[in-house]
Amino acid sequence: MLDFFTIFSKGGIVLWCFQGAGVTESFTGPVNALIRSVILQERSGNNSFTHEALSLKYKLDNEFELIFVVGFQKILTLTYVDKFIDDVQLHFRDRYKNELEQKGALKLLNNSFDFGADFKRLLREAEDSSKIRSPAPMRSFKESEKSQKTVKSMIETKGGDKGKEPSGKKNKNTKKEAPAAEPVKVDQGKASSSGQNMVENGNQGLTADQIMQKKRDNFFRKRMAGPTEKPSKSPKPQKPKEKQMRVWDMGGTSTKNLDYSEANGNGSSNGDEQNQETQIDLGMQPSSMKGDLLSVDYESSEDEEIEEEEDEGVVVSETSKTSSKKGGGFGGMFGMLKGLVGSKSLSQEDMEPVLEKMRDHLIAKNVAAEIASQLCDSVAKKLEGKVMGTFTTVASTVKQALQDSLVQILQPKRRVDILRDVMEAQSQRRPFVITFCGVNGVGKSTNLAKISYWLIENGFTVLIAACDTFRAGAVEQLRTHQRRLNSLHPPEKHGGRPVVQLYEKGYGKDAAGIAMEAIAYARNQAFDVVLVDTAGRMQDNAPLMTALAKLIAVNVPDLVLFVGEALVGNEAVDQLVKFNQALADHSMSDKPRLIDGIVLTKFDTIDDKVGAAISMTYITGQPIVFVGTGQTYNDLRSLNARAVVSALMKA
């Protein structure tokens, strides 16, 4: 059933492979896709992956640096695969322990791993064990226990929950004046086919009228008696108890104190007090805004105090944890020393406390919560079973691994060189189109102006397309930028034509149409770059997302940049996922244009809480192309992965 099974080293050399009968395609492609999208993007928390028609499951062996991958058709549901991979891994390790323990890569090249016979045996065992566990066939009615029982024994005055449903249905049926016989038969059929463990409906033996009478009696009985009448006869299911009157601990004994209906004088004096209170409330507001505003420091110091208390709370709990560990006695201490010196392999329990701390640390640095937990899971998977060197603690190994994964995530997965691409488009005599999209207020227009300044400095001519036809003042804002840029780089110095031009059609028009016309105009006038500014929109605003997707699908820009601010927290995940989804859903072609790059704005407002960069690159897998660090034209930077990661890992 398996399509293929490979064992290869992390350095890339395949040690052993197996290809299922009748499978002709090479598995190199799917396995490479697995490596690139899962392992390299740190999504290894979940150990399965689908690629076209194949479903791939994998296991990392970190002690000997091996990867085990099995592939089978997606439509098959094979239950034995997980256990099978584990078995194969253990078997392979045990058999080739000596060869694998040699240092260097020569061991992989010089030894041949004849694993075929063992593999076939393990596969046969796994398939057999899965066949044994197939579901048992259903018993027929005659064989069931119910046919042995008498009807009388199954009558209960107060049937269980499951029992009530068929009776309810039956009542409805009688109300509809269906013949009484049929519902009984239907019910019997239903009851018998609904399994042996259900509570039988005790009302089956009675007619409809009798059932209604019985129910009426029950109802009156409940009403008259206290609320604590327990059902007498139902043995099996846990019937929910009758409602008991709630007793409040702090409640008063009598309701007399709450009765204000006596003297009107009392009431009015209360009313006066109330009026005074509201006056005082109202009085607060007008006078508090007079004079200088309260400075931000006051509030932030309150926040700091709260944070400190929380930190103390955390520290206290941690010290209590460590003290409890020390309380474990000498054995614990020697164990710690042993762990420090000898070669110890990491297990999940060892890493758990460190990973907890790292996860909290990342979340404190503004990484989205689910991204932080996925990252920590992935690092745990990567380190499980790894043998630590001497004098390295678990904490340092985990920190180093996390740091490496963060750098890896932030490194772009493709070449990012906009100037070179613009030159390429220039040589092909077409304009290079960049589209900016994002939610409201993130800095699209400001950063558009900065990018056009940068492009002008490098000698390109820019056409700005004002496709924000909704927000008041959007077109005027872009016109002001255009004027300023033209005054900074006057046309006389650049061959007589203005370096920046604005293409706008006012407000209220269709953005996609304006963009198309702008691109055609740029092609005619030989502009080098077209920067398309769109309106900000919330990610769950479906009509606006459709409009954006249409703009991008129709105009096919060279670069779709998502503008996100660095202040965003968990919201970044939602924004990016929904934007990508909208772009994918509303595109007609099978290769939809998704977000190609990210512009991270307002970077100067965060000190070292740079987690938003990680969240955004992790979710999309696309690089951060620009970083905006201020509001003047010079405040445009590129991302330095090492600096961001060191700021993130700093305590």
Added chain:
Amino acid sequence: MEADSTGTTMAEKADAEMAENPFEPYIESFRQQLEDQDPVFLIGVIVALAVVVITCVFLKYFLTSKTVQSAVLLVGLCDSGKTLLFSRLLSGKFKRTQTSITDSSAPYKAKNDKGSIWTLIDLPGHDSLRHQYLEKFKSAARAIVFVVDSAIFQKEVRDVAEFLYVLLTDAVISRNSPALLVACNKQDITMAKSAKLIQQQLEKELNTLRVTRSAALSSQDGSVGGSLYLGKKGKDFEFSQLPIKVEFLECSVRGTKGEEGEADIESLEKSLAKL
């Protein structure tokens, strides 16, 4: 006024004496103690000190000799054939390979008379990994073999050029000046470009790249990466203008006969022998 000035000079002298004085009693007591001790003991102390100093010197010598450049790095884009080349150079065998995610290293015996042994290191080519592995190994590089996929070179020319640019402008590499061998791999495929053509294309591409990269945005902490200007200004870029020795050669790691046959890496082995 003169009295004041003499007064200040007196104060200064007194200060100078005060500065020396704290040390004097210590030196005196030390000298006395030394003279009091047994000469044998003194000799023992001196010998111990000498041994420590010599060990330090030796350790330093040995440690630095380990980081002396004795590594040959195999770098290149993804899927250019580095891992297979690694396997062929070391054992001559053909092995199926997947995308590497860590480096592999092994000692390699060069086919020359001296029988010098290099450490052959195969670095992953994937974009997100290549930078950090290069950082790790670049200081130990004696030679860098840059593997290029000649068959799809035309599509990848900009990526190849960018990686080559990063290599050439790296500060550590330009200081150590290792030999750079550009191995144009996959010559067994009919559409493969020749080494000469690849060299010309790369020169043209690097010519444009050195202008765009020097105009690239600086990083957010102010550092501008790779501010070295390649070649000579004003003239078109050529590899001969570089201080690093760059050599282009052709090879086919898979070999013409596929899995069973020998790999066609004669020229590469010869160049490696010349190192």
